[in-house]
Amino acid sequence: MVSFPYTEVKSVKRWTNYSGSLPERGIPTYCTPDVFGETGNAVPRKLRRNGEALRSIIAHCFESDTTLTTIGSRWSFSKIVEPGKLVVDPANLNAIYQVKRDWLDADYKQRRPEFSPMLVQGGTHIGRLNRRLLQRGLALQTSGAGDGQRLAGALSTGTHGSALNVGAMHDTALGFHLITAPDQSVFLQPKEGACGIEVVEWLRRETGLFVEAVNDDELFAAAQVGLGSLGFVHAIVMETAPLYALQTRILNRPFGDAAVWNTLDDLDTRRLHPDVDAPPFHFEVVFHPYPVTGRPGAFVKLMWKRPGDEAPHDSPMPAAPDMSSDHMGLIAALSAAIDGPLPSIAIRLLVAEQLEKRYKPGDRQPAVPGMVFGPSGLPAGHGASTEVVVEQSQTRRALELLYEVLSTQAARGNHLLGAVAVRFIPRTQALLGMSMRSMNAYIELPSIRNAEVLEIYRLWWDALEVAAIPFTCHWGQMHGMTPARLRTYFGDRVDRFRTARQRLLPDDVARRVFASRILPEVGLD
Numbered sequence: 001m002v003s004f005p006y007t008e009v010k011s012v013k014r015w016t017n018y019s020g021s022l023p024e025r026g027i028p029t030y031c032t033p034d035v036f037g038e039t040g041n042a043v044p045r046k047l048r049r050n051g052e053a054l055r056s057i058i059a060h061c062f063e064s065d066t067t068l069t070t071i072g073s074r075w076s077f078s079k080i081v082e083p084g085k086l087v088v089d090p091a092n093l094n095a096i097y098q099v100k101r102d103w104l105d106a107d108y109k110q111r112r113p114e115f116s117p118m119l120v121q122g123g124t125h126i127g128r129l130n131r132r133l134l135q136r137g138l139a140l141q142t143s144g145a146g147d148g149q150r151l152a153g154a155l156s157t158g159t160h161g162s163a164l165n166v167g168a169m170h171d172t173a174l175g176f177h178l179i180t181a182p183d184q185s186v187f188l189q190p191k192e193g194a195c196g197i198e199v200v201e202w203l204r205r206e207t208g209l210f211v212e213a214v215n216d217d218e219l220f221a222a223a224q225v226g227l228g229s230l231g232f233v234h235a236i237v238m239e240t241a242p243l244y245a246l247q248t249r250i251l252n253r254p255f256g257d258a259a260v261w262n263t264l265d266d267l268d269t270r271r272l273h274p275d276v277d278a279p280p281f282h283f284e285v286v287f288h289p290y291p292v293t294g295r296p297g298a299f300v301k302l303m304w305k306r307p308g309d310e311a312p313h314d315s316p317m318p319a320a321p322d323m324s325s326d327h328m329g330l331i332a333a334l335s336a337a338i339d340g341p342l343p344s345i346a347i348r349l350l351v352a353e354q355l356e357k358r359y360k361p362g363d364r365q366p367a368v369p370g371m372v373f374g375p376s377g378l379p380a381g382h383g384a385s386t387e388v389v390v391e392q393s394q395t396r397r398a399l400e401l402l403y404e405v406l407s408t409q410a411a412r413g414n415h416l417l418g419a420v421a422v423r424f425i426p427r428t429q430a431l432l433g434m435s436m437r438s439m440n441a442y443i444e445l446p447s448i449r450n451a452e453v454l455e456i457y458r459l460w461w462d463a464l465e466v467a468a469i470p471f472t473c474h475w476g477q478m479h480g481m482t483p484a485r486l487r488t489y490f491g492d493r494v495d496r497f498r499t500a501r502q503r504l505l506p507d508d509v510a511r512r513v514f515a516s517r518i519l520p521e522v523g524l525d
Contacts (some may be wrong), residue, residue: 001029004056006049008035017081018074019383021449021478028085031057034092044208046095050121051207054232057088059182061513068513070228072153073125076476077385080157080227080518088232090123090150096132099237103198115239117174117194122152122233130370137308138240139369142166148375152233157476158225158434160442161373162282162423164267168435170224171428172239177203177211178223178231180504180514185234186214188223195237207234217429222500224430227475227524228516230504243308245366246281248301249273252361255297260285264395267424267439272300281305287399287420288355289406290348297352299359303372311366347415355419384449385418386457387474392424392439394469399443401463409456416456418447431497432490434472442474454478461485475518483523498524 003009012027033053034046044052061068069083070090099117101109116138120129126140127147133139142161144154160168174194179185185207187200193215200213223230251272253260259271269283282303291297390398399422406416421444425435434440445460447453461480464471472489473479487494505511519525 002060004031004033004060005052006034007053007057008032012087015083016074017076019077019385019449021077021384022079022082025083027083027087030087030089032089032091033057045206047206048208050093050234051209054088054179054234055182055209057086058179058232058513061086062182062509065509065512067515068232069516070122070152070232072123072150073148075149076153076157077383077478078476078518079521080475080516081153082517084517090121090152093121093123093234094125094128095121096124096129098136099195099199103196103202105192105194105196107192108194112194112239114242116241117237118240119199119235119237120151121235122150124151125149126151126154127370127375130368133240134243134368134370137243139243139308140169141172141239141241142169143369143373144169145373146375147370147373151236151238153228153476155224155236156226156228156233158430158432158474159476160423160425160435162284162425162442164279164281164283164424165426167426167428168430168433170430170433173224173236174239175199175237176220176223176226176233177235178504179209179234180231181507181510183210184212185209185231186212186504188214188216188220190220191215191217194239199237203235218431218496219500219504221429221431222497222504224428225432225434225475227432227518229514229519229524230501231510231514243368245306245308245311245368246303246372247306247310247366248303248364248372250359250361250364251300251302252296252356252359253298253300255288255291257298260298260300261396264399264422264441265393267392269302273302276304278304284421284423286355286359287422288348288351289403289416289418289420290344290351290410292348292352295352296356296359299355301359306366308368311368311371344410344413344415347417351417351419382448383446384453384457384478385444385446386461386478386480387442387444388460388464388471389434389436389440389442389473390464390469390471391437392441395422395441395443397467398441398464398469398471401467401469402443402445402460405456405459405463409452409459414452414456416445416447416453417450418445418453420445431493431500432475434474436472436490436493444474444477481522486522486524494524 016024067084097119142163144159155170175189203211280302286299288297423442428435470489
């Protein structure tokens with residue numbers, strides 16, 4: 001078996017992703033950098049160890065023409081996380097550094113004086129990052145529903161929250177350190193970058209890698225959602241905000257509540273909170289897929305930002321999330337309760353019971369973001385999920401098509417074993433960011449996985465296409481994207497991403513080494 005500096009190398013006989021949506025397979029070469037035994041007194045500093053390990057692993061991949069797959073937390077449902085023969089596990093690439101104020105561009109400091117750029121290694125868990133930021137009185141501007149992803153994977157798949165004025169996680173990135181060949185890496189920023197040359201010089205000194213400074217809007221827009229296919233994401237500079245708290249309000253409404261549906265149409269949330277003048281920071285609605293007469297069928301979540309000192313500052317260690325956007329916790333509860341086939345009415349009542357339990361109406365005390373968006377409750381091997389993204393004006397029609405599919409399939413005894421969640425995200429500059437329009441609806445269907453659920457997903461994707469509603473799917477979830485559908489939604493951004501990839505990886509071998517298995521599925525290879 002091959003060996004690399006400061007790296008544990010082993011073979012894995014049985015591997016699958018966390019949800020079990022990918023078939024088990026063996027991995028001949030599974031590399032975990034920054035694991036080493038007794039080496040005497042001359043152990044290099046952490047980033048130098050990491051640089052030597054990664055240079056050696058990538059050199060081997062180039063020499064043997066072997067695809068390198070980076071395995072994060074294995075949360076993705078799609079082939080974006082499917083490994084080949086060689087895997088890098090970045091679990092120990094988790095260092096976090098605050099970028100010195102003197103190293104920031106003068107114009108940036110003037111424009112964004114209250115924000116603090118942090119250089120974070122790509123293997124860092126979001127939960128760890130939340131805790132470290134909390135210690136400094138800082139917070140991420142937005143995050144996904146849970147905190148178990150690693151940062152590079154979260155950005156590469158387009159992970160988002162439901163912040164109406166922020167966007168997805170990748171929209172808060174300021175720079176990427178990408179290793180693109182054994183002796184080549186770039187620190188990539190937009191043309192008007194936030195970081196000065198001092199950051200590049202520091203990366204050179206600390207990692208021992210050659211680092212080229214590249215300020216290019218198009219390349220940066222490609223890297224924001226890079227699909228794991230633009231090089232090894234060693235570190236990201238994230239723009240963090242002063243610590244804030246989130247105050248949550250939950251409303252339980254009938255499924256057909258006019259105020260809820262009208263708000264989906266125009267996003268004027270004031271009709272849902274007449275006693276609060278300020279618009280919310282976060283807005284989402286969770287629907288029962290098979291609403292029960294006389295019981296709530298629409299669960300509205302609203303969050304307002306509050307000063308950080310209005311919430312306890314104890315460290316957000318793993319704890320059950322507050323009914324939160326982590327719909328996988330709902331699936332965990334359903335999975336424990338469903339034992340074999342159930343009649344339609346039993347499924348409806350069971351889902352209603354779990355939703356009402358998790359979304360109890362009322363106001364919550366303010367909590368810091370790391371406490372609100374906590375660990376997933378999904379037991380390994382059970383889950384499925386798809387998340388469709390459409391222009392906000394198409395939200396109602398996309399949901400109508402979904403409920404037609406759900407009704408038809410329920411009549412045949414086939415049910416979605418989960419919920420329907422709707423969130424809204426503003427426009428992104430990322431070439432393959434899912435939020436392409438001025439405002440975008442994300443409609444997620446988390447469920448226990450079985451063949452009937454997967455068929456419901458497929459039928460909904462097909463119905464959207466027949467109705468001529470352009471859509472895309474979350475890169476990390478189960479998707480119905482084909483090359484034609486991708487181009488219908490993203491247009492010339494497909495070609496622009498391909499061109500950016502060729503510019504960053506001009507060598508054919510490099511493009512094979514850094515190639516996610518999702519690329520040929522959607523026509524991006």
